[in-house]
Amino acid sequence: MEIEKARIVVDGLKEAGINFTVGLPDSQFHEVYEQILQDPSLKYVGAGNEAEGASIAMGAWFGGKKPALIIATSGLLVATFSLARLHLKEVPLLVLIPYRGDLGDPRWMGIYKQFVEPMLNSMDIPYKIVSRKDEIKQTIADCQICAEAWLKPVAVLVTGEALW
Amino acid sequence: MVNRADLISIFGEMVNDEMLVVTPIGSTTPLWERTGRGPTSLTSVSLGMCTPTALGLALALPHRKVIALDSDGNLILNLCSLGTVGNERPKNLTIIVFDNGNYLSGGPGKGKPGMPTATAGNMDLAAVGRGCGIEKASIVRTEAEFKVAAEKALKEDGPSMIVAKIDPVDVRQTKNFREDRGPGQDTRENKYSFARHIERLENIKILKRGGG
Ligand SMILES: [Mg+2]
Numbered sequence: 001m002e003i004e005k006a007r008i009v010v011d012g013l014k015e016a017g018i019n020f021t022v023g024l025p026d027s028q029f030h031e032v033y034e035q036i037l038q039d040p041s042l043k044y045v046g047a048g049n050e051a052e053g054a055s056i057a058m059g060a061w062f063g064g065k066k067p068a069l070i071i072a073t074s075g076l077l078v079a080t081f082s083l084a085r086l087h088l089k090e091v092p093l094l095v096l097i098p099y100r101g102d103l104g105d106p107r108w109m110g111i112y113k114q115f116v117e118p119m120l121n122s123m124d125i126p127y128k129i130v131s132r133k134d135e136i137k138q139t140i141a142d143c144q145i146c147a148e149a150w151l152k153p154v155a156v157l158v159t160g161e162a163l164w
Numbered sequence: 165m166v167n168r169a170d171l172i173s174i175f176g177e178m179v180n181d182e183m184l185v186v187t188p189i190g191s192t193t194p195l196w197e198r199t200g201r202g203p204t205s206l207t208s209v210s211l212g213m214c215t216p217t218a219l220g221l222a223l224a225l226p227h228r229k230v231i232a233l234d235s236d237g238n239l240i241l242n243l244c245s246l247g248t249v250g251n252e253r254p255k256n257l258t259i260i261v262f263d264n265g266n267y268l269s270g271g272p273g274k275g276k277p278g279m280p281t282a283t284a285g286n287m288d289l290a291a292v293g294r295g296c297g298i299e300k301a302s303i304v305r306t307e308a309e310f311k312v313a314a315e316k317a318l319k320e321d322g323p324s325m326i327v328a329k330i331d332p333v334d335v336r337q338t339k340n341f342r343e344d345r346g347p348g349q350d351t352r353e354n355k356y357s358f359a360r361h362i363e364r365l366e367n368i369k370i371l372k373r374g375g376g
Contacts, residue, residue: 020224045223045252047216048244055209055216056223056248059186062206062359063224064368085210089355148372 001163005133006031009096009158012140013042013068018094020065021045022053026072028098028106028160033070050075054082054153058091066144069093069153073100073112076155077119083153084123090151094144095125097157103131104160120155127155130162166307167331168262169195172233174307175260176201178314182365183229184221188214188238191334192262196233197348203357207349212241215259219249222257225366229256229318236263236281236289243292246325250297255321259298260314261289264330277332293325301325 009032013021022045025033036044043065047053050071057067071079076097086093099105101113120127126146130139139156147154168191176199179185185205187193193207209217218232239245239261249257268278283289293301300322304310310328317324349357359370 020220022220043223045220045248048247049242051212052216052242052245052248055213055242055245056220058213059217059220059222060224061220062217062362062370063221064362064366064370065220065224067220081211082213085213089351091355 001028001031003031005163006035008133008136009140010035010039010042012137013096015137016094016141016144017066018042018068018144020057020060020067021070022047022057022060022067023070024050024053024072024075026075026098028072028100028163029070032098036070050079051082054079054086054093057093058082058086058089061091061093067093068096070096073097073109073116073157076116077112080119080123083125087123087125087152092147092151093153094140094147095153095155096140097155098163099129099157099159102129102157102159102161104162104164106160116157125153125155126150127157129157129159131159133162136162165305165329165331166310168192168264168334170307171262171310171328171330172196173199174311175233175314178318179231181361183231183318184225184362185231185233186214186218186221187233188235190235190238190268192233192235194346194348195334202349203354204361206358207354208351211238214238215249216242216245218257218259219245219252219254222254223252225362226254226256228365229258230254231258231260234259234261236261236265236283237267239289240281240283240287246293246296246298249323250293253297254323257323258317259293259323259325261325261327262330263289263327264332264334266332275333290325290327293327298323298325301327303327303329305329
């Protein structure tokens with residue numbers, strides 16, 4: 001991915017007020033992770049799996065942080081149990097995902113798309129799919145505002161098309 | 165061997181409201197609530213989430229002591245969290261693991277141990293902790309050993325980990341689901357009381373006026 005586009009994603013997180021990030025890398029977002037790691041204002045914690053990551057983010061929220069969980073599409077499936085518990089506790093969390101299985105995916109991962117959107121719907125996790133570069137920042141900001149207002153996880157799925 | 169209830173009441177005497185405690189689902193939460201610290205702790209944190217939640221809290225509030233009262237089955241589910249702790253090395257985090265070697269302590273309401281965890285076999289959680297970079301990780305088998313280790317952990321810089329080998333069964337008679345489950349908070353009330361506690365301690369705002 002182009003550095004400039006990674007910059008947009010990272011700036012979007014910062015402008016949304018995110019100050020604590022937890023994740024497991026996805027190749028689609030490699031440059032995003034690299035930039036986050038170099039930015040102390042986004043304190044990055046690398047977790048061993050996405051369910052652990054969601055729990056770390058929950059703890060950080062109780063400590064007054066505005067956390068984001070940045071994970072792969074497949075990782076969302078691993079995180080489901082922890083996210084369900086955050087939901088039960090009504091803890092806000094921005095979940096940012098480079099979305100596989102949509103336009104721009106260099107390798108067809110459509111199988112994930114088949115699971116992910118029905119799963120987000122059934123878990124009552126609102127989500128927005130971003131397929132235009134110009135919409136990345138605003139969508140991250142809007143979803144963070146809604147996560148805080150609604151007290152639940154809200155997901156931003158950024159397709160390969162937006163990252164082209 | 166020692167039992168969970170005794171160690172929890174000993175530990176309840178050692179902490180104060182300036183310290184933040186996270187407890188998992190299972191029998192640890194109701195026992196911890198008996199110390200009177202339930203509303204100022206984060207309780208009934210679900211499977212695999214206790215230590216990682218405490219880690220997030222410890223990283224967010226690095227000046228404040230945070231303690232996870234974890235258990236073997238819970239911790240093993242997200243064992244990788246020890247690696248994350250070992251890499252982040254928060255000085256203010258202590259992980260206490262009540263290791264009874266089985267799942268569903270007390271058995272399914274019959275006063276028997278549940279199915280064995282890996283620690284009933286060959287797994288040594290303190291060795292795993294050390295291997296993950298948590299140098300101050302030890303096993304305790306008596307109340308006296310527990311007291312010494314816990315005092316040290318609360319006083320010194322961490323991260324530290326205490327694996328307390330406890331009786332396989334906590335309570336001889338587990339309450340039937342239909343019976344009165346006793347006093348305590350549900351998970352949402354606890355969320356609010358714990359967040360309000362941190363707001364008071366830290367003089368920060370976590371909760372906002374709701375829109376509902
Ligand atoms: Mg156990």
